[in-house]
Amino acid sequence: MSNATLNRLTPYVFLAPAVVIMGLALLYPLGYMVFGSFRAWDPSQTLGESTFVGLKNYVTLWNDPNFRESAAVTLKFAFTVVVVEMFIGVGLALLLDRKLRGMSVLRTLFILPMMIAPVVVGLVWRYMYHPTLGVFNKGLKTVGLDSVDWLGQHALLSVIIADIWQWTPFIFILALAALQSLPRSALEAARIDGATGWQQIIHIKLPLMMPVLIVTGLLRLIDAFKVLEVILVMTEGGPGLSTEILALRISRTATEFRELGVAAAMSNYLLILLLMLTIVMLVYNRWVEYRATRAMRIAEENL
Amino acid sequence: MPNIKLDKLTKSYGNVEVLHAIDLEMQDAEFTVLVGPSGCGKSTTLRMIAGLESVTDGEIYIDDKPVKHLEPKERDLAMVFQDYALYPHMNVAKNMSFALRLEKRPKKEIEQKINDVAEILGLTDYLYRKPAELSGGQRQRVAMGRALTRDSSTFLFDEPLSNLDAKLRTQMRAELALMRQRVRKNMIYVTHDQIEAMTLADRIVVMHGGHIQQQGTPEELFKRPANKFVAGFLGTPPMNFLSAMIEQNGEATMLVGDGFRLRCDQPTVDRLAHAKSSNIVIGIRPCDLEFDPNASDANAFDIDVVLSEYIGAQSVLIGKCSEQEFMVELKSDTPIALGERLRFSVQFSDMHFFNVDNDLALA
Structure with a gap:
């Protein structure tokens, strides 16, 4: 082999271990799942013993009102939490983007919820929502109001609140980082141009933060579609199907209903949805990069 | 044009006083250049006049009206920044008209104004470009244009040419001098470059260590420097x-x-x-x-x-x-x-x- 060929191959040789591990750790389980989704598969069987059923699992799911209900709950949950979290997170970042005494401590406190294990978050909120012992209903009682059936009648709202509590900090720190990397002089120029605080936010800060906010929102959305532990601990999907998000339904289909094939098909539906979101994010990033390079090219042509 | 007066203007950061009771009076429609080495307090002075930096002690008068506690926009001034400070997400026209749009001026008037200024600065072909699509000199012009579209009585320049390469700087300096002849307004210009100071100024204020060393016409300062610092600072090669x-x-x-x-x-x-x-x-x-x-x-x-x-x-x-x-x-x-x-x-x-x-x- 010539030296040149060797040189050309060297990078791939170095990459090979990573590729092998990627293949084993990522592609194998994924392929296993996709393969399984086309079969009637009971947990007592090996994958080889199961029978091939084609697209039956997908079709059944598509027509299953329970699955549709679950998908609807998931969509409602994900979009609601992300929209609310974006508003609160970005709002907090705008408020706290200043030099105050003890600011760094405050910022650390703000991101604490994100650091707590989701199971613990679920437990804590479950007890706070408890119909008689929970702090919310106790509080309502002390001020003379009727108690609220948090995890019953308003179960979805309750889990949404818990998720917002846990994940707003994520948006907050990213938004704050984006804010602090904005060009200071542009903001000063805006002040001289006569922009009030609100006008600076609307005309300068938010538009300049937008690229970061869009990616943050998409990341958060992808995450929200996969939420499991907090809801599992708080409501187990009930009452009825009111909080049975997809991840929970997948887990129940596999364990309670013992239909691995259907569970795999359901996972694939979710995967397709998330893949689309990811592609949107990648395309958006590409587009931003493309615009930047195009601008640079035009600027250079001007010289 | 209003006259601007600094009365014992002082600035401290914590316990460190960086500007020591500056007294300065700028005459009507005068081109004043604050010049000095880095850290002499010239930029701080300008930013205090602009209202971007708080005043520790003393007062700033614009037309005998104390303005220390006023927001920048209430001081009727326009500013050109060292790094241009353009709004990256707005095109050239939008950048230049931002202040006017905030004031909700009629569309026709804004358009007219932008076209006039773009004409003066040779930006007519670039009105719909974003700042990232412009070269350094063009960005500098847009920054200048943004200041010009407003009818402010006072222009502040914070080292506007220092980010340009040498050739462009000379060219822009000449353009500035030309613009100066056309626009009779108060101009306060900060630079560390004594050639800029000498060529542009009606009056030079030499600063060093948070004190004003001397002020006067370029000729006065060159011929009769008040102290060794001024004598050594102005003129190349140095004294x-x-x-x-x-x-x-x-x-x-x-x-x-x-x-x-x-x-x-x-x-x-x-x-x-x-x-x-x-x-x-x-x-x-x-x-x-x-x-x-x-x-x-x-x-x-x-x-x-x-x-x-x-x-x-x-x-x-x-x-x-x-x-x-x-x-x-x-x-x-x-x-x-x-x-x-x-x-x-x-x-x-x-x-x-x-x-x-x-x-x-x-x-």
């Missing part, structure tokens, strides 16, 4: 400084130092009468020396040539007068050789004298 002693030799007053022994004429004797001690510093600009092998000792310096920097028509000779470094500017065709000892004569009227202890110039 030469030589230590000397005043000695009486019978009737004659002599200035004696390493490598020279000058015999003072009567006006110089009068000037030296103000000296606080017999030790003084002589300042001589490199351009004031004349190559003259036959000069008498009375007003001549002998220089050992160390290095000659060829600039074109002129050369700068770096040499030594005994042990003290000395620079001379002379015509490039002057026949000199390295290592030679040359004799230069200086008119006494071109010499500057400074006290040793406080660096102040002798009148």
Whole structure:
């Protein structure tokens, strides 16, 4: 082999271990799942013993009102939490983007919820929502109001609140980082141009933060579609199907209903949805990069 | 145009006072340049006038109205920043019209204004470009245009040319001077570049260490620097400084130092009468020396040539007068050789004298 060929191959040789591990750790389980989704598969069987059923699992799911209900709950949950979290997170970042005494401590406190294990978050909120012992209903009682059936009648709202509590900090720190990397002089120029605080936010800060906010929102959305532990601990999907998000339904289909094939098909539906979101994010990033390079090219042509 | 007055303007960061009770008055439609080395407080002063930096003590008056507590927008000024500070997400037209749009001026008027200013600055073809799509010089023009579209009475410039390369800087400096002739407004300009200061200013304010060293027209400052700092700061190549002693030799007053022994004429004797001690510093600009092998000792310096920097028509000779470094500017065709000892004569009227202890110039 010539030296040149060797040189050309060297990078791939170095990459090979990573590729092998990627293949084993990522592609194998994924392929296993996709393969399984086309079969009637009971947990007592090996994958080889199961029978091939084609697209039956997908079709059944598509027509299953329970699955549709679950998908609807998931969509409602994900979009609601992300929209609310974006508003609160970005709002907090705008408020706290200043030099105050003890600011760094405050910022650390703000991101604490994100650091707590989701199971613990679920437990804590479950007890706070408890119909008689929970702090919310106790509080309502002390001020003379009727108690609220948090995890019953308003179960979805309750889990949404818990998720917002846990994940707003994520948006907050990213938004704050984006804010602090904005060009200071542009903001000063805006002040001289006569922009009030609100006008600076609307005309300068938010538009300049937008690229970061869009990616943050998409990341958060992808995450929200996969939420499991907090809801599992708080409501187990009930009452009825009111909080049975997809991840929970997948887990129940596999364990309670013992239909691995259907569970795999359901996972694939979710995967397709998330893949689309990811592609949107990648395309958006590409587009931003493309615009930047195009601008640079035009600027250079001007010289 | 309003006149702007700084009254004992002081700025501290924590316990560190960086600006020490500055008093300054800017006349109607005057181009004032604040110049000084980095950290001299010139930018801080400008930013305090703009309202971007809080005032620790003292007051700023615009038309006799104290404005210390007013927001920048209430001070009726426009500013051009060092890094242009354009809004990256807005095109050139939107950048320039931002202030007008905030004021909700009629669309027609805004459009008219933008077209006028774009015409002046040669930006007409670029109105719908984003800042990232412009070259440095064009961005600089947009920044200027953004200030011009507003009818502010005062323009503030914070080192507007320092991010440009040398050639473009010279060109933009000329354009600024042209614009200056067209737009009769108050302009306050901060720079560390003394050439910008000399060429643009009606009045130069030299700052150093948070104090104003001297203010006046470029000519006044160049010809009659108030102290050694100003003398050394303005002019390239910089002024030469030589230590000397005043000695009486019978009737004659002599200035004696390493490598020279000058015999003072009567006006110089009068000037030296103000000296606080017999030790003084002589300042001589490199351009004031004349190559003259036959000069008498009375007003001549002998220089050992160390290095000659060829600039074109002129050369700068770096040499030594005994042990003290000395620079001379002379015509490039002057026949000199390295290592030679040359004799230069200086008119006494071109010499500057400074006290040793406080660096102040002798009148």
